[in-house]
Amino acid sequence: MKKPTVLSLLMGGTGACSGEELSGKLGVSRAAVWKEIQVLRKLGYRIDAAPHTGYRLLSSPDRLIADELDALLRTRVVGSRILCYDQLDSTNTTAYALAEKGAADGTCVLAEHQRCGKGRLGRTWNSPKSRNILLSVILRPRITALDAPRVTLAAAVCVARAVERETGLGARIKWPNDLLLNERKLCGILTEMSAETDRVAFIIVGIGLNVNADPAELPPGSISIASVLGRVVRRAPLVRSILTELDAAYGRIKDGVFDGIASAWEEYSGTTGQRVIAHLPGRTVQGAAQGIDTDGALWIRTDSGLQERVLTGDIVHLRRQTKEGS
Ligand code: BT5
Numbered sequence: 001m002k003k004p005t006v007l008s009l010l011m012g013g014t015g016a017c018s019g020e021e022l023s024g025k026l027g028v029s030r031a032a033v034w035k036e037i038q039v040l041r042k043l044g045y046r047i048d049a050a051p052h053t054g055y056r057l058l059s060s061p062d063r064l065i066a067d068e069l070d071a072l073l074r075t076r077v078v079g080s081r082i083l084c085y086d087q088l089d090s091t092n093t094t095a096y097a098l099a100e101k102g103a104a105d106g107t108c109v110l111a112e113h114q115r116c117g118k119g120r121l122g123r124t125w126n127s128p129k130s131r132n133i134l135l136s137v138i139l140r141p142r143i144t145a146l147d148a149p150r151v152t153l154a155a156a157v158c159v160a161r162a163v164e165r166e167t168g169l170g171a172r173i174k175w176p177n178d179l180l181l182n183e184r185k186l187c188g189i190l191t192e193m194s195a196e197t198d199r200v201a202f203i204i205v206g207i208g209l210n211v212n213a214d215p216a217e218l219p220p221g222s223i224s225i226a227s228v229l230g231r232v233v234r235r236a237p238l239v240r241s242i243l244t245e246l247d248a249a250y251g252r253i254k255d256g257v258f259d260g261i262a263s264a265w266e267e268y269s270g271t272t273g274q275r276v277i278a279h280l281p282g283r284t285v286q287g288a289a290q291g292i293d294t295d296g297a298l299w300i301r302t303d304s305g306l307q308e309r310v311l312t313g314d315i316v317h318l319r320r321q322t323k324e325g326s
Contacts, residue, residue: 002070004025004026005026005036005067005070005071006022006026006033006036006037006040007040007045007057007065007067007068007071008067008070008071009022009025009026010047010055010056010057011057011068011071011072012071015053015056016048016050016053016054016055016056017054017055017056018053018054018055019033019034019054019055021054022054022055037049037055043061043063043065044060044061044063045057045059045060045061046058046059060234060236062130062212062232062234062235062236063112063130064084064110064112064133064235064236064239065084065236066082066083066084068236069082069084069108069110069236069239069240069243070082072236072237072240073240073243073244074244075106075243075244075247076247076251077105077106077247077250077251077254078106078108078137078139078243078244078246078247078250079106079108079243079247080104080105080106080107081103081104081106081107081108082107082108082110083098083107083108083109083110084110084111084112085109085110085111085112086111086112086113087111087112087113087114087115088109088111088113088114088115089114089115089116090114090115090116090117090118090206091109091110091111091114091134091135091136091206092118092136092190092192092204092206093116093118094109094111094136095107095109095136095137095138095204095206096192096194096204098138099138099140099194099201099202099204100194103138104138105138105139105140105254106137106138106139106247106250107137107138108135108136108137108138108243109135109136109137109138110133110134110135110136110239111134112129112130112134113127113128113129113130113134114127114134117134117208118190118206119188119190120188120190121314125188125190125208126218126219127208127210127213127218128213128214128217128218131210131211131212131213131217131224132208132209132210132211132212132213132224132235133207133208133209133211133235133238133239133242134207134208135206135207135208135209135239135242136204136205136206136207137204137205137207137243137246138202138203138204139151139202139203139204139205139250139253139254140200140201140202140203140254141200141203141250141253141254141255141256142199142254142255142256143199143200143253143256144195144198144199144200145193145195145200146295147200147256147258148191148193148195148200148203149176149191149295149296149311149312150253150258150261150294150295150296151191151203151205151253152176152177152189152191152205152296153176153177153261153262153265153292153296154249154253154258154261154264154265155177155189155191155205155207155246155249156173156176156177156178156179156187156189156265156268157173157245157249157261157264157265157267157268158242158245158246158249159171159179159187159189159207159209159242159245160172160173160179160268161241161245161268162238162241162242162244162245163179163186163187163209163225163238165241166233166237166238166241167225167229167233167238169181169225169228169229171186171187171268172268172269172270172271173265173268173269173270173271174270174271174315174317175269175271175276175289175292175298175315176296176298176312177189177191179209180223180270181223181225181228182223182228183270183317184215184221184222184223185210185221185222185223186209186210186222186223186224186225187207187208187209187210188207188208189205189206189207189208190206190208191203191204191205191206192204192206205246207242209225209238209242210222210223210224210225211224211225211226211233211235211238212224212225212226212232212233212235213226213227214227215227249261258294261294262292262293262294262296265292265296266291266292269291269292270317271289271298271315271317272289272290272291272292273288273289274288274289274317274318275287275288275289275317275318275319276288276289276298276300276315276316276317276318277315277316277318278298278300278308278310278313278314278315279313279314279315279316280310280313281313285300285302285308285310286300286302286303286318287300287301287302287303287308288300288301289315290307293309295311296311297309297310297311298310298315
């Protein structure tokens with residue numbers, strides 16, 4: 001159980017909280033409570049202070065603030081510690097460095113802006129300041145490096161579920177772990193790890209989710225939740241949902257139990273059934289995507305009738321084939 005804060009008590013209460021009540025519950029002076037109220041107001045929280053009733057939280061800013069996320073979360077491991085930064089080079093790079101220094105399982109790093117956000121294979125991730133979710137989670141599962149890609153598959157399912165729950169939008173997974181809406185990229189996941197011979201030391205699951213960015217601020221082919229819904233979406237509840245889903249999945253993955261992940265992935269797959277091109281080292285494979293196996297490899301039935309198993313790489317969705325074959 002995390003220590004209560006002024007913010008968590010104001011968020012948890014149904015009515016106003018007096019300064020005396022807050023100072024009693026937190027074991028600090030009323031002056032210290034007043035000081036904390038001023039800090040929260042500076043961060044953009046609107047807090048009413050009435051002489052006889054006390055403090056009441058009227059609204060929260062759309063900023064990702066550790067105290068608020070702590071107060072929203074009811075997870076076991078994921079979110080055990082939350083660190084929110086204004087600016088970083090990359091949340092994955094910071095999370096990796098923290099993990100090397102022994103940061104706890106489930107530690108989360110968030111940033112409002114990344115100076116050098118990373119994609120896979122040396123590509124970049126671009127996100128305008130304070131509009132989207134840039135999140136990295138440190139996990140320490142008891143698995144081998146060979147099983148690590150399955151953690152990424154599970155993470156894609158978790159984000160798809162959270163987006164569906166919070167916004168009603170049905171994002172689809174493009175193999176291996178992009179989320180698409182209307183065939184445009186909504187979310188990318190970058191998993192990095194440190195492994196010894198027989199065991200993973202830690203995995204960093206880095207999630208970039210476009211929430212409120214205008215697609216004009218993003219690379220071509222991108223989309224955001226707000227651009228589809230036509231309204232701004234608060235990011236904190238979305239982060240809470242993503243971390244809650246990850247926590248539930250991690251309860252099983254931590255001990256190497258991956259049952260049901262491939263089938264959950266298939267439920268959200270936008271790739272299975274599509275005509276695709278896979279770019280592999282030195283060659284390309286074109287055909288119908290048939291789905292993934294338990295290792296997360298994509299099976300493609302090529303036009304010559306052969307079955308190809310693609311374990312890593314990039315694919316492009318081609319236009320869905322109609323009955324007439326057009
Ligand atoms: C990914 O790589 O999709 C993984 C992206 C992971 C980003 C997160 S943000 C938090 C954490 N910290 C980091 O530094 N990274 C992770 P990849 O499949 O290689 O896709 C990269 C490509 O997506 C780029 O080459 C662009 O074409 C495109 N792209 C870049 N920014 C985008 C955005 N905001 N929305 C959609 N597409 C984008």
